[in-house]
Amino acid sequence: MITISLCMIVKNEENVIARCLDSIENFVDEIIIVDTGSTDTTKEIAKGYTDKIFDFKWINDFSVARNYSYSKATMDYILWLDADDVILEEDRRKFKELKQTLDPTVDIVMMKYNVGLDQYNKPTLSYYRERLSRRINNYRWHEPVHEYLELNGKIVNSDICITHKNEGTSSYDRNLSIYEQIISRGKKLSVRGLYYYARELYYHQRYDDAIEYFTKFLDTEMGWVEDNIYACYHLSVCYEYKNDRTNMLNALLRSFKYDNPRAEICCQFGQYYMEASNYESAIVWYTLATQLKKPTDNWGFILHDYWGFIPSIQLCVCYARVGNMQKAIEYNDKAAELKPNDPYVVHNRRYFEACLAI
Incomplete structure (x- = not known):
């Protein structure tokens, strides 16, 4: 059975760190906490789980801090969180089994990262991350923000999920x-940096700046195919x-340069035609979104609602607008199978009941 070092970098996490460590402490053989300047009780809480707590001066570079945490590991494999x-109960069971059965020649284990949850605790956004890596390979972290661990060697995908439960402790x-700060110092962003900087601009609603940097990223022709597709989506x-x-249309069409249609792209096409009141064309694209098979081992971003709920609820609206109430009700029922108490589903159901009562 393999041994595992858990390596974490933290700052002012008193509200969440115990929850995290409680979910994993029974499955790791060593816990390493690198604190980058906490002013709350984070370190005191961590002392209840480990004596391997290290102070590290924060220099605005996540990769440097993570590499320092990895340098303290002593077990066969390193896990980062x-x-x-948190690791939920079902995934803890899977994690225990993985630890007992993992082929020690495996270099990296990819695990799904559920970073957004709906009101039913179902993931809305997920993607794979390099979670478990063989220590002897001395893998290094790269990039100051949205850092990543280099991927090489024998890599396997696991169905274990890490669940992100943001409590608003990080600075927006x-x-x-x-x-x-990097740009102000005259340094160029890497290709990956261009993409993730554009995403940050997008989330801050600086759309003109986001357009500029998504375009710069795509124009390099050097991006990962999954990042290219989602750059087109966000554009x-x-x-x-x-x-x-x-x-808007040109950005969507550009995504076809990289791979087959994705449900997120198809739904954006549907939105494009709905905004023009061209419901027949919107129906074509939303229907295609419902027919695509959702990727299971794809390492890229998956916006789960676009692979079921959103096209169904939008097809309900489109069919109602063209006067096909039977199909509208059918798609509202399909949306209800995924989110039975969603406000749109409930509103539509009441609307149809009122129509049928006339």
Whole structure:
């Protein structure tokens, strides 16, 4: 059976760190906490789980801090978590089994990261991350923000999920600020940096700036295919907010350069035609979204609602607008199978009941 070092970098996580450690402490052989400047009781709480607590001066570079934490590990494999991550009960069972059965020649284990949850605690956004890595390979973290561990060797996908439960402890502007400090010093962002800086601009509703950097990223022609597709998706949303329909359409069409249609892209096409009251064309795209098979081992971002709920609820609206109430009710029922108490589902159901009562 393999041994595991848990390595974490933390700062002011007193509200969440115990929850995280409680969920994993029985499955790791060593817990290493690197504190980057806490002023609350984070370190005192951590002392209840480990004596391997190290202070590290924060220099606005996540990769440097993570590499320092990895340098303290002594077990066969290293696992990383953020303080607001947890491993839920079903995944703890799977984790225990993985630890007992993992082939020791495996270099990296990818695990799904559920970073957004709906009111039913179902994931709305997930993607794979490199969670478990063989220590002897001396893997290194790269990039100051949205850091990543280099991937090489024997890599396997696991069905274990790490669940992110954000309690609002992190600074909303931190990542954006780090990127802008890099730029202000005259340094160029990497290709990956261009993409993630654009995402930060997008989330801060700086759509003109986001458009500029998503475009710069795509124009490098060096991005990972999954990042290229989602850059096109976010570009289309930026242009939608700006009411620039021509470029919204062009961004969506550009995504086909990289791979087959994704449900997120198809739903954006549907939105494009709905905004023009072209419901027949919208139906084509939303229907296609319902027919696509959701990726299971894809390492890229998956916005789960676009692979079921959103196209169903939008098809309900589209069919109602063209006067096909039977199909409208059918798709509202399909949406209800996924989210039975969603406000849109409930509203539509009441609307149909009122129509049928007339």
